[in-house]
Amino acid sequence: MRNIQKNIGVNLREIRKKRGLSLDAAGDLTGVSKAMLGQIERGESNPTVTTLWKIATGLQVSFSSLIMEEPSMVHFVKSGDIQPIMEYNGKYRVYPVFPFDPTKKFEIFSVKVEPKYEHISQKHNEGVEEYITVLSGTLELEIDGKIYSLETGDSIRFLANKEHIYRNRTSDSSTYQAIIYYP
Structure with missing residues (x-):
């Protein structure tokens, strides 16, 4: 698994952009500040479980959609x-x-x-x-x-x-x- 902070940042930015949301709008939906969302997207912040749940709930996505990486046919997890x-x-x-x-x-x-x-x-x-x-x-x-x-x-x-x-x-x-x- 690649760096989880990077996964979160890339996935959050992709979800937000697909929905046409600014950082301000995403902040309003999630209750997480624009500054914090920006730091997460840039991989500069390691968000807590609570923060990730706020983001997932506010954007109406699954928790792990924020941390997932590209799927493969077989996924072996150590x-x-x-x-x-x-x-x-x-x-x-x-x-x-x-x-x-x-x-x-x-x-x-x-x-x-x-x-x-x-x-x-x-x-x-x-x-x-x-x-x-x-x-x-x-x-x-x-x-x-x-x-x-x-x-x-x-x-x-x-x-x-x-x-x-x-x-x-x-x-x-x-x-x-x-x-x-x-x-």
Whole structure:
């Protein structure tokens, strides 16, 4: 995978230009400043998970459409080659395993949550579904005010059009796989 910052910058610029949006207009839609969008497009900024979700939601595109690279017939992914998108000094790391493919309408991530960390995920567009499977550790997931406790091997599916919060209340790291479906 080429440099993820470069992918994000190239893809954001391409999406924005195809829609005929200025940086100001894109900023109005996403809630991300014109200056920050410009820095991201030039590869000068390493945006957080929250910032990328704001951009994806505001532009009504998939999260990984911002990080994807050109498709191939076979895509072999070595875990050590995936560059994570990080939040809060690496306490929440999203590894884009299989970025969005418009013909399949889903993307797959592996996410690592460090001990005692909480990530608030803004609501996604209508109809977007998340499928979560805990690979290691324990994860608490709050969806629309209701709390679900997941342990290794547990899975949950939900409509992601409501704020949802991922929490690791333990003293050990937690890892989960997320499949996000876009209707």
